[in-house]
Amino acid sequence: MLIALAFAQSAEAKTRKPTKAEQVTAEAKAKADAETAAVRAAADAQVRQIQAIDDDPKGPQLNAVIVYNPNAAYEAGLLAHTGRLQGKTVLIKDNIETREWPTTAGSLALKDNVTGRDAPLVARIRGDGGVVLGKTNLSEWANIRSSSSSSGWSGVGGQTRNPYATDRSPCGSSSGSGSAVAAGMAWGAVGTETDGSITCPASINGIVGFKPTVGLISRTGIVPISHSQDTPGPMTTSVADAALLLTVMAGSDPKDPATAMADAKRTDFTAGIGTYSLKGMRIGVLTRQSGNHPGINRVFDQAQQDLLAAGAVLVPIDYDPPGEMFRDEGVVLYFELREDLNSYLAALPGTPSVRTLADVIAFNKSNAEAELRWFGQDSFIKAEKPVDRAAYEKARANSLRLAGPEGVDKLLRDNRVVVLIAPTSGPAWPIDLVTGDHFIDVGAGSLAAIAGYPHLTVPMGQVEGLPIGLSFIGPKWGDKQVLDIGAAYERARTAALPKPAFKRWGE
Template sequence: MLCPLAIAVGQGKHATMKRAFLLAGLALLAAPLRADPAEDAQVYLDRIAALDDAGPQLNAVIAFNADAPELARQAQGTLLGGRTVLVKDNIETVEWPTTAGSLALAGNDTGRDAPLITRLRQAGGVVLGKTNLSEWANIRSTRSTSGWSAVGGQTRNPHATDRNACGSSSGSGAAVAAELSWAAIGTETDGSITCPASVNGIVGFKPTVGLVSRTHIVPISHSQDTAGPMARNVADAALLLNAIAGTDPADAATADADAHVTDFTAGLEAASLSGVRIGVMRKQVGDSAKVAAVFETALEDLRKAGAQLVEIDYDFPNELGRDEFQTLLFELREDLGAYLSGSPADIPIRSLADAIAFNQDNADREMPWFRQEIFVQAEASTDRRAYEAARRNALHLAGERGIDKLLHENDVAFLIAPTTGPAWPIDLVMGDAYEGSIGAGTLAAVSGYPHLSVPMGAVHGLPIGLSFIGARWEDAAILQAGAAYERARSASIPRPTFRRWQEQ
């Protein structure tokens, strides 16, 4: 599908390709990547042409840089050595407009890099392009379809192209799974890194809120938003985190980041689970027997690796979801308004109210499938005292009375559960069929604590992730645990088929 951002640097990005070129691209599926970063970059560009623009048309990448091979060549010898990174299109990069998936921001060409992108480039990372996302990071409607935006259309899961890639970092997750780049950067408010990682069969890491700058990222919530790495293994995710983590004077939440920045790749190869006490969140496995079976295999792998598994009895308090939602509504109106009013680009909206009006005026293009009832609720959320009480209680329930209490009372190093269920069918008419009874990620999202999802197997060929959740600033320890589990894992992880699920 063509879209306003479907322009490569120096050349057009075509929606259809000749069949011969498609077949050549599909032959790349089994081709190993080369040691030369410039050659790697070209392989990724060829795969984007063959798999994203043509063939299964994943719609994961909405803009790419045709000069990436030369940039990769120039970056050899640096921390990242010219490795290519795709960036979710709510994060500003100097090359392209930053749209958050909305046509209202099609001209949001700010001419600046977000600080995390500046760090990425300084570390030798090459910004390969921008990825599609759930429009406005999936907070416009309760009936939304994850991975759909007016700018980029519908992202498809490479493991089953008629199934959802989850949101809102759907394009980043699908692109990494399809090997359209070495890695990608996503953002999360609640589940938007870890869910697409799980259903696309990759690694996704939501770091402690405040470890990575949020400046020049289209926001939802300053309390919960963070960017994070998405990659095909824990070591790559940790290496990308090395490049983007650190204090940003413009983001007060990152004031202590430099004190917690370390070499996140250190110790990964030798990390052991022997004697480590792990809290098993049994009630967060959900009702699916097939998901439970995959989880049991992961538990047995952990036992064989020497871990001591401790059963955790926990029920989510009803008021946690209520107060999180009230927090997000209030902060969306204020934080998004501040971003829009401060953009140096010539854009037609400067507030949430303007965005609502734009959507109404352009309903045929912006709201053909679902409406904007959450936006309307957020615009009416003006009671600061009620908001502050809700945020205090949500943070208390998720942090002090949630993760902190569970870790302390059970004397465990971290908590585990399935990340989410298998990918559901794409349904633009009815919206997402997300299985909310599986997973414990909301605790990490609301508290701002680290959350890692690592592939642990599959249900009928659809990937399932294993979540590792820990205490604030325990990012390195969580990554080490994930790396140790990767080595102990006995389950096979499916490869993308690039076909509809019912055709497999």
């Protein structure tokens, strides 16, 4: 009798319908499990992509990633419902400190530079549910070592290649970050820019790149060039993703005085980005900055037609930046390079082989076959020579005035426009380690770089299968509106975008 009763109770339990609350709980769990599986699968696919197209000798060997975390998929699954990033993978340019890997700036002089600490921006990514997937290759020392370098080459990582044409340049200095995101090796990446080092590789690799207002993201833990112009920024496949990564990274840092206002200026940069309207928006077109290449002009003309169709009002602006602005920028960069790099190297933990810029120059001379075979270090040598501080301060004040108050600010005010646009760069040029880069000089990125203002590049088309980006430049702390406008253009864009070929151009 007891056996029969127990059997009946068991049968009833099997046939009983779950309550509504139980059904909702089960559905929620199933949904959460599916989301976790999707996040894990995405990270696993990205790791396999690194293995296949970056490392495999039978693959294109893009040399975009220096080191990666093979357990990223497992970690992504654990973080699938954590923070804003929810297990998304982010690659970090190898001049930004991460606790588990060396931070080399691409130089063999720093190949053992394991600081055991995260830069604040990296800590923010981890703390908001992001998976730090690895470190990306770069133009060595962020392309400040030589005036005739090959973008994307470093002593540590070799030559980074462009996934659209593997014999062509990825630009730099955030070369690996741009190439890796374009090739599907990560959800996003972090680059750094002093002048063009985020926006150029983003444009040439067919992705979105955003150089924020200097001071919106901390530079602590980043191998420096210039405290006046350096900033990290997001590199992603969409403007909304760039806005999300910026939201995570932005914020004040007591160790970086430039970020004193960052908390006050920080916002959810993704809010409303998907519905922002260009109707009636006055946009300044920098007509001289498109150059005379017919392919670039064709793509730029189509982008303008798309903006007009979306309701924007385009205002032609005839402007040419003064040569003294670039002259004085050089004085600033050389002076600050020596001062800032010496301070960074002197404070490194452990026993690094270099503590000053002079040490780095000597190291390169002693390791000339590995470090100086393809190009020299004339810029380092120039920076090492003493410069009068008064002359430096005068140069900084003048370059900032010409780029900011009398540059971007004046152009916006006098023409009653909210942003400036121009092509970001030309198409990728052939890699040439023997004689260095050979690029088409278009765009207006130096204005934003010197002034410290926001600069967004968004893919706008292609020339012979090679990506071309469209620049949006706005005023200081105008980051949100620049991103909103860029996202609205992205939705309005009609040009077909190329896809990475992973082979030599023309094959």
